[in-house]
Amino acid sequence: MSDFQIIQETLKQAVRRRRRYQAWRGLWWGLLLGTVIWVLLLGFYKILPIPYQWVAWGGYFTGATALGGAVLGWCRKVTLQEMARWVDQNQALHERLSTALERASSTDASDHWSQLVVQDAARHAKGVDLKRLLPLRLPRPAQWVLLTLVLGVGLGFVPKYRSEAYRERQEQREAMKEAGHKMAKIIRRELDSRSALQESTKASMEDAAKLGDQLKQAKLKRVDALKKLAKAGDKLKQEAKKLAKDPALQRMQRSARQNSGSKASASQLQKRMEALKKKLGDKGANSEQLQAIRKKLEQLQKAAAAMQGNNSAQAAQTKKNIRQSLSNLQSRLQNMGQSLPSLQAAMKALKSSEVDRVLSEMDQAINDLQSLEEMAKALQKMQSKMEKMGKTLAEQLKRGQANTAQQTLSQMQQKLNQGDLSRAERKKMMEEIKKAIKPAGIYGKAGKHLKQALQQMQQKQNSQAAKSLAKAAKELEKMGQQLANMKSLAKALQALQTAKMCVGNCQKWGKCKGMAKKWSMFSKKGGTGVGLWGPDAQNQKWLKNVPKTGNPPKSHLNRPNMKPRGVTEREAKLNENLTPSKVKGRFSKGGQMPSVRLEGVSIKGESSVDFQEVLSKAQSEAESALSQEKVPQAHRDRVRNYFDNLK
Amino acid sequence: MSTEEEIESFRQSYTALRDEVGKVIVGHESIVDGTLTALLAQGHVLLEGVPGLGKTLLVRTLSQALDLNFNRIQFTPDLMPADILGTNIVMETPDGGRSFQFQKGPVFAHLLLADEINRATPKTQSAMLEAMQEHSVTAGGEIRHLEDPFFVLATQNPIDQEGTYPLPEAQLDRFFLKLLVTYPSSEELTEVLTRTTEGKTADVQPVLHREKLLEMQRLVRQVPVASHVKDYAVRLVLATHPNTETAVPISNQFLRFGSSPRGGQTLLLAGKVRALTHGRFNVSFEDIQVVAHETLRHRLILNFEAEADGITADHIIDQILSEVPKDAAVAAAT
Incomplete structure (x- = not known):
């Protein structure tokens, strides 16, 4: 390798190292710039009502500036001549390298002086320690970065100052956002769960959901938000009113309200009742009698407990009385068709003066009586429900029991399809259908189909009649869907009311949820009014x-x-x-x-x-x-x- | 002899010459170095200092060590140009006739000591300074060349200004260097006293003959200077020019006139000599900086404000050196 090549190679290595060093320094300078900006933003955030996102963006900006600094540092090119001068200056080479580089590339390169200069420079270039000259250690800005970060961490502990007005605005904003989010979520859920919504209802609900999205962005003013909510509410109410006019739906709703908590059909109820009756015995133990017996038994148990460890004559008399009472209770139970083995065992134990056993057996008997009592109550409840339930198709339709009516129609359809109807049964069925035609008139085309079915049955076209009955059942099913749609609409309205309350009062959804007025589709009751503009x-x-x-x-x-x-x-x-x-x-x-x-x-x-x-x-x-x-x-x-x- | 050998020989000769002068002159290393630098760069030196500091002794010792012709002129107000240059006098010819013959003045020497040059009238000073610049004298309508090397060492006394004729700026510019001879330190003074009061006289031997000196002077001019170093010298000179774009603030404030281009030449030549004496083959920034005071101080014309504030040319040069970046490109890169 010639002397000039040695110089060149040394300088090329230095250039590469210098660019790495520049990138490293650029990184720290960028970081310093970013952290300073970040700390300033944090400081501003502590004293001014700027959004926290600014601070977060400041953090991202720090990363970007660090990266940008490194890239800029790396991209800044250094020529060999510049590098030679820099090395000369920093290694105290007395401009040997730069002069040699210049002489070597000039026209005088071959003269003796130039060779001397190059030789001298090459000799010194060998001794250049680039690692020492350009060490990759933390540059000065790193200290400042550390200091700035410490300042930033310190600022983190400083409580932020916000004016009362600003806090109120924030609360309003948060309340609006939450209300919008929840409202949109509820309405969308209802929209997704109902496929057969009317176009206008669907559009109104979608508008309400969009309003929820708008609120979620919290870009609306409070007054505007309330206006829009009221407007959307009016729209939904109009839709609800339209639906609520349907008398069939009104009936169905009333029936649903009465039977709330149970969706069992008449036949299912009948089965359950029979099972309970079987358990309670043929003579039909009622809950009041069972309760009276249980209470008496509890009194006797207390008396027996008091008898424990007492062998006096009085105790003997008490024992006799208890035995007598137990015997009476036993006979009363037998009259109801029930027998409690534990009661029998208690009597036996009393005879042998085993008070502890008496108490435990009586305990068992009380528990058994409680179970029987609950069963009796449940039976009574079912019986009452059964009474409310329409017995015939006409009654079911009159009472708005569309589900039950659907089941009745299916049973009829099955019987017709089986074709083993007796004359009497057929007549009975025709009679039932005939009676149901009028009440079915309000259930869409159900009345028409029933009428058709009756005519077909009269013409002994059983299969056709079964099909007509199926169509009527289908019509009832549609009505059921409409009722479900109304419920969805009611839920949407309820959500809207709650959102209005939240926005109006700047409160959380949870708090407003209970406070908002429950929306009832069929309620004709108005409120009491607020202020002077209220009462007529x-x-x-x-x-x-x-x-x-x-x-x-x-x-x-x-x-x-x-x-x-x-x-x-x-x-x-x-x-x-x-x-x-x-x-x-x-x-x-x-x-x-x-x-x-x-x-x-x-x-x-x-x-x-x-x-x-x-x-x-x-x-x-x-x-x-x-x-x-x-x-x-x-x-x-x-x-x-x-x-x-x-x- | 190869260039490398020539350079080595240069260094040896320089060291020998310095050592020889050092036998007589105690201390004043910078003065000795400055004088030798000017000698090798074919320039002249103006030595300024109070009487008794060994200015004349230095020149005499130098002449002894150099094995060159030496003359001394004591400048006085009544000194005429002819007293320096020489004159045509009537001479009897062997045949009994009479003719004018030029009688050479003391300026016809290799080494000339112009003692207290500021005591002569401007007319005499300018006759001297023409010789310094042109290396020739005009007498009786005839130009007579002075033999190389021609080296003038002028001295002037900064005090006792009455009856003196300060050198005009244009004439000061002819001097390669202006060296300020200062008082010796206590150790140096002790040594001076020892040497001069105990009857011991140093035996100064000539170590450099005329041909060798001329060869060394030629060698100096061959030393390469990198473009950025030249640029530095240029920027230094330009920085002294008040009220220009390149001027530094202190120049604008305290200078009436800055250095002439001759200042730049002397910077580079003196830098070259320094590079060679330090065993280098090229001129560095440091060389320029070291010689800046000596080469520029007599070329800067201070204004009234500077004189009133007690600002010297050396102060201004210091400030210029600190403000002008050595390498603009490197400064921008770091």
Whole structure:
């Protein structure tokens, strides 16, 4: 290797190392820049209401600047001449390398002086220790990075300052986000679970779900959000009203409400009842009798326990009485068709004066009696349900028991298909169908199909009749689906109400869920109204006497329906004034006023509802009314001030 | 002889010459080095110092060590140019006739000591300075060349200014270096006293003859200078030019005029000599920096503000050296 090549090779190595070093330094400088910005953002976050995402982005930016610094450092190219000068300067080579490089590449390269210079430079180049010259140790910015990070960690422990107004805004935002999220989730779940929704209902629910998404983004103002919620609620209510007009659905809903908690059909109920009867015996032990026997037995058990360790004459008499009573109980049970072996065993033990055994056997007997009592109660309940259940198809349809009616129709269909109907049975079936035609009229085309089935049966076309019955059953099934759709709609409305409450009161979903008024599809009851715009305001004569000063009504006015009641000792019969009253009002044609329903614990003498609960409900409704511009312009500020003062 | 051998010989000769001068001159290493640098770079030296510091002794010793013709002129206000250059005088010819013959003045020497040069009138000074620059004298309408090497060592006294004629700036510029002779340290003074009061006289032997000196002077000019080093010298010179783009702030504040291009030449030549004496084959930044004060201090013309504030040319050069980056490219890269 020539002298010049030695110089070149040394310089090339130095260039490579220098670029690595530049990248390393660039990394730390970038990191320093990023951490400084991050700490500044953190500092700002502590004192200013900037979103936390800025701090997070500051963190990402730190990574980016570090990477960018490293890349920039690596990309900055260094020529051999520059490197030679740099090495000369840092290794105190007295410009040997740079002069040699310059002379070697000039026209004087072959002269003696140039060779001397190159030789001298090569000799010195061999002694250049690049690792010492460009060590890959932590550069100076690293200390500053560490210091900045320590500062950042320290700042992390500093509590952030936020003004009251800002916190309120944040709470509003959070409440809106949560309400939007939950509302959208509930409505979408309902949408997904119902496939046969009407187009308009589906569109309204989808709109409501989209509104939920909008709320989730928390970009709406509170007033706008309430307006939109109210609007969406109105839309859904319109849909619900349309559905609620259907008398068949009304009946089905009523029936469903009555039979809530049990979905068993009549035949299933019958089977269960028979099983219970079998267990309770032929003579039909009823729960009251069993309860009386159990209580008597418990008294006897106490008496027997008191007898323990007592051998007096009185004890002997007690023993005799207990035995007599047990015997009576045994005979009463036998009359009911029941026998308790444990009672028999207790009597035997009493005879042999084994009090402990007597007590344990009596314990067993009490348990057995309890079981029998529960069975008797269940039987009674089933019997009562069975009574409510329609016996015939007509009754079932009248009572809105569409499921049961469907089952009845299926049974009829089966019998018709089997073709082994006796004349009497056939006549009976035709009679049943005939009676059911009228009540089935409200269940879509069910009435028509039943009529058709009857005609076909009259013409002895059993298979055709079975098909018509199947169609009628199908129609009933459709009605069932519609009822389910209505339930979904009700759930959506309920979610909307809760969201409105959350947004209006800046509260969590969980808290509002219980407070929001339950939406009932078929309920015709209105609320009691809030404020003066409530109770048929236009028809109130006293309102006409209010001087038009622009001020709110004064307390000196005699308002006949708002007499102060105060805390009164309630009589057994409620005072007329304390009777809950329903007040309806209209702001505009077609619109219904908002209402608040409050439920308190009713204790004689005092009845209370938590003040905050009343306030939040009333305020929510008031906000909603204000947002929908249902409150006259002149009264809006006063309504707001009123609720603010209450707080 | 190869270049490498020539360089080695240069170093040996230089060291020998220095050692020889050192036999007589105590301390003043920088003055000796400066004087030898100017000698090898074919320049002249202006020595400034109070009387009694050994300026004349230095020159005399140097002449002894160099084996060259030596003349000394004591400049006085009544000294005429002809007293320095020589004059045509009427001479009797062997045939009884009379003719004008040029009688050479003391300037016709290899080594000339111009003692207290600022005591002569400007007319005399300019006659001297023409010889220094052109290496020739004009007398009786005839140009007479001075034999190489021609080396002038002028001295001037910074105190006792009455009756003196300060050298004009243009004439100062002709000097290669301006060396400030300072007081000796206590050890040096003790040594001086010992040597001069105990009757021992150093025997200075000539170690460098004329041909060798000329050869060394030629060698100096061959030393290569890298472009960035030349650029540094240029930037240093330009930095002294007040109210220009290249000027440093201190130049704008305290300088009336900066260095001439001759300042740049002297920087490089002096740097070359220093490189050779230090056994290197090229000039480095350090060489330029070391010689900057001696080569530039007499070329900077201070303004009134500098004189009022007591700022010297050396202060300004120090500041320029610290402000002008040695290598602009490296400075930008790091």
